[in-house]
Amino acid sequence: MAATAESLARLTKTLCSSRDLTYAPAMGHTPDDRALMLRYQDGDVTAFEALYRRHNDPLYRYLLRLCRHRDTAEDIFQDVWGKIVKARASYRPTAKFTTFLYRVAHNCFVDHVRRNKRHADSFELDAELHSHPGEQPENSTERGLAKERLSKALMDLPDEQRDTFLLHEEAGLNLDQIAFVTGSKRETAKSRLRYAMSKLRAAIDEPPEHQ
Amino acid sequence: MSNERKNRENDQLVSDVYRILARERTPDRLDQEVLRLAGHQGRTRYSRTRAWIRPMAWATTIGLCFAIMLEVSRLPSIEPDSIRIAVPGENRVSELDQLSNHEFVPQGMEILREAEDMARAQAGPDQAPVSDLACPLKVRQSAESWWACIETLRDDGQERLADSEYEAFQQVFPGFVGPHTDK
Numbered sequence: 571m572a573a574t575a576e577s578l579a580r581l582t583k584t585l586c587s588s589r590d591l592t593y594a595p596a597m598g599h600t601p602d603d604r605a606l607m608l609r610y611q612d613g614d615v616t617a618f619e620a621l622y623r624r625h626n627d628p629l630y631r632y633l634l635r636l637c638r639h640r641d642t643a644e645d646i647f648q649d650v651w652g653k654i655v656k657a658r659a660s661y662r663p664t665a666k667f668t669t670f671l672y673r674v675a676h677n678c679f680v681d682h683v684r685r686n687k688r689h690a691d692s693f694e695l696d697a698e699l700h701s702h703p704g705e706q707p708e709n710s711t712e713r714g715l716a717k718e719r720l721s722k723a724l725m726d727l728p729d730e731q732r733d734t735f736l737l738h739e740e741a742g743l744n745l746d747q748i749a750f751v752t753g754s755k756r757e758t759a760k761s762r763l764r765y766a767m768s769k770l771r772a773a774i775d776e777p778p779e780h781q
Numbered sequence: 782m783s784n785e786r787k788n789r790e791n792d793q794l795v796s797d798v799y800r801i802l803a804r805e806r807t808p809d810r811l812d813q814e815v816l817r818l819a820g821h822q823g824r825t826r827y828s829r830t831r832a833w834i835r836p837m838a839w840a841t842t843i844g845l846c847f848a849i850m851l852e853v854s855r856l857p858s859i860e861p862d863s864i865r866i867a868v869p870g871e872n873r874v875s876e877l878d879q880l881s882n883h884e885f886v887p888q889g890m891e892i893l894r895e896a897e898d899m900a901r902a903q904a905g906p907d908q909a910p911v912s913d914l915a916c917p918l919k920v921r922q923s924a925e926s927w928w929a930c931i932e933t934l935r936d937d938g939q940e941r942l943a944d945s946e947y948e949a950f951q952q953v954f955p956g957f958v959g960p961h962t963d964k
Contacts, residue, residue, distance in 0.1 A: 630807040
């Protein structure tokens with residue numbers, strides 16, 4: 571009996587320490603993204619608002635760092651949501667909504683790059699990206715250096731590697747989903763993510779005097 | 782195996798630093814614009830379909846009702862008293878006289894007209910016109926009435942007219958046997 575209780579406690583501890591459970595939504599309380607989209611399809615605007623509030627900030631950060639230009643990111647952001655709104659009638663809940671959303675965003679970014687050849691030259695990094703009001707000065711200095719190095723390394727990454735990294739971090743997509751969004755093979759996505767991670771880690775570990 | 786673990790730790794560190802770095806939020810202005818667009822488009826589509834379907838259904842129903850009523854009012858009214866079937870042996874001359882030509886047209890009308898033409902030709906140009914013939918069309922529509930008319934002509938001494946009428950009568954009613962068929 572005691573052994574059973576001990577094994578149960580161990581199992582509970584293992585389950586609670588699982589990373590997946592941390593992000594698992596409470597069952598029955600949070601409507602699925604696809605359900606919200608279908609409700610919006612039927613004219614329920616509040617469903618769209620709930621859906622938008624879930625995804626607006628990660629998508630904004632994804633585009634901000636992918637475009638490296640605030641105005642362009644905002645334009646593409648509006649364009650993406652405009653397309654989602656227009657596509658609501660033809661939306662079919664066959665895939666995860668996040669995958670659908672970021673595929674639209676990725677395609678909008680690719681279209682923008684094709685239209686504007688000077689994208690690579692229009693590099694803009696706002697100072698406000700690195701400063702967060704209310705932070706302690708010591709922490710701000712210590713973190714600031716790491717953040718600055720990471721931010722610079724992130725901006726220096728090739729578009730494909732930066733895209734893959736951001737899809738992984740902001741959208742929380744796995745390799746298969748990243749491959750779908752970017753229209754590449756899984757192995758390609760995996761390789762891009764590995765390169766990006768290695769470069770960013772190297773940038774974080776870089777000594778301050780080398781900056 | 783140790784490489785994988787090292788990679789995982791590195792990835793976790795990069796993710797953690799990135800989480801500290803990436804804390805931007807969408808500007809309120811953008812939020813408002815997107816939500817306004819979504820609300821406008823969603824409501825527009827929703828209300829547009831709902832707005833015109835119901836009035837159009839009502840208009841269609843009313844239009845159909847008017848069309849049906851108009852069609853019904855255009856149909857000719859058929860009254861039972863206006864239909865009379867001539868029965869041999871029954872004298873209905875007075876009733877037939879009341880009928881107009883538009884209401885009752887017998888199948889042998891063409892033959893009657895031919896007989897009239899023939900009678901006119903036999904009577905000559907100085908005779909009365911067709912409408913003034915002794916046995917008019919209304920009388921000719923029934924064998925009995927026409928026969929009675931011919932008999933009347935004979936009684937009045939108008940043998941020539943009675944003969945021409947009789948010839949026409951024979952063409953229309955060849956099988957008719959009158960009460961005094963001595964001709």
